Amino acid sequence: MLRSVLALRQISQRTFSTASPRLFKNRVPEKQKIFQEDNGLPVHLKGGIGDAILYRITMALTVGGTGYVLYELFMASMPKK
Numbered sequence: 001m002l003r004s005v006l007a008l009r010q011i012s013q014r015t016f017s018t019a020s021p022r023l024f025k026n027r028v029p030e031k032q033k034i035f036q037e038d039n040g041l042p043v044h045l046k047g048g049i050g051d052a053i054l055y056r057i058t059m060a061l062t063v064g065g066t067g068y069v070l071y072e073l074f075m076a077s078m079p080k081k
Helices: 001-015 028-036 049-077
Strands: none
Touching: none
Protein backbone atom coordinates (compact mmCIF):
# COMPACT_ATOMS: atom_id res chain seq x y z
CA MET A 1 0.00 0.00 0.00
CA LEU A 2 2.75 2.43 0.96
CA ARG A 3 4.70 1.62 -2.19
CA SER A 4 1.74 2.41 -4.41
CA VAL A 5 1.19 5.73 -2.62
CA LEU A 6 4.84 6.66 -3.01
CA ALA A 7 4.80 5.62 -6.67
CA LEU A 8 1.66 7.66 -7.27
CA ARG A 9 3.27 10.67 -5.61
CA GLN A 10 6.35 10.35 -7.80
CA ILE A 11 4.27 10.01 -10.98
CA SER A 12 2.16 13.03 -10.09
CA GLN A 13 5.27 15.11 -9.43
CA ARG A 14 6.65 14.18 -12.84
CA THR A 15 3.34 14.94 -14.53
CA PHE A 16 2.85 18.36 -13.01
CA SER A 17 6.43 19.53 -12.84
CA THR A 18 7.53 22.42 -14.99
CA ALA A 19 9.14 21.72 -18.32
CA SER A 20 12.79 22.22 -18.90
CA PRO A 21 13.51 25.80 -19.97
CA ARG A 22 15.60 24.52 -22.86
CA LEU A 23 12.59 22.95 -24.54
CA PHE A 24 10.97 26.28 -25.33
CA LYS A 25 12.42 29.18 -27.27
CA ASN A 26 12.19 32.57 -25.60
CA ARG A 27 9.88 34.59 -27.84
CA VAL A 28 9.56 37.65 -25.61
CA PRO A 29 11.97 39.83 -27.67
CA GLU A 30 10.01 39.01 -30.85
CA LYS A 31 6.71 39.95 -29.23
CA GLN A 32 8.23 43.14 -27.81
CA LYS A 33 9.27 44.23 -31.30
CA ILE A 34 5.77 43.59 -32.64
CA PHE A 35 4.00 45.46 -29.86
CA GLN A 36 6.44 48.40 -29.76
CA GLU A 37 6.22 49.17 -33.49
CA ASP A 38 4.70 52.55 -34.28
CA ASN A 39 2.34 51.45 -37.04
CA GLY A 40 -0.84 53.22 -35.95
CA LEU A 41 -2.63 50.08 -34.79
CA PRO A 42 -4.17 49.95 -31.33
CA VAL A 43 -2.28 47.67 -28.97
CA HIS A 44 -5.19 45.23 -28.68
CA LEU A 45 -5.00 44.53 -32.44
CA LYS A 46 -1.23 44.25 -32.89
CA GLY A 47 -1.23 40.52 -32.12
CA GLY A 48 -2.72 39.59 -35.48
CA ILE A 49 -5.92 38.04 -36.76
CA GLY A 50 -6.54 36.11 -33.54
CA ASP A 51 -6.64 39.32 -31.54
CA ALA A 52 -8.94 40.96 -34.08
CA ILE A 53 -11.38 38.05 -33.95
CA LEU A 54 -11.29 37.95 -30.15
CA TYR A 55 -11.89 41.71 -30.01
CA ARG A 56 -14.89 41.52 -32.37
CA ILE A 57 -16.45 38.61 -30.53
CA THR A 58 -16.00 40.42 -27.22
CA MET A 59 -17.58 43.60 -28.58
CA ALA A 60 -20.51 41.68 -30.11
CA LEU A 61 -21.19 39.88 -26.82
CA THR A 62 -20.93 43.14 -24.89
CA VAL A 63 -23.31 45.05 -27.17
CA GLY A 64 -25.71 42.10 -27.36
CA GLY A 65 -25.69 41.64 -23.59
CA THR A 66 -26.25 45.34 -22.97
CA GLY A 67 -29.18 45.34 -25.40
CA TYR A 68 -30.69 42.28 -23.74
CA VAL A 69 -30.37 43.81 -20.26
CA LEU A 70 -32.03 47.04 -21.43
CA TYR A 71 -34.85 45.02 -23.03
CA GLU A 72 -35.41 43.01 -19.85
CA LEU A 73 -35.38 46.17 -17.72
CA PHE A 74 -37.96 47.72 -20.02
CA MET A 75 -40.15 44.60 -19.87
CA ALA A 76 -39.84 44.45 -16.07
CA SER A 77 -40.88 48.08 -15.74
CA MET A 78 -44.14 47.58 -17.65
CA PRO A 79 -47.13 46.62 -15.51
CA LYS A 80 -48.65 43.22 -16.20
CA LYS A 81 -52.29 43.16 -17.22
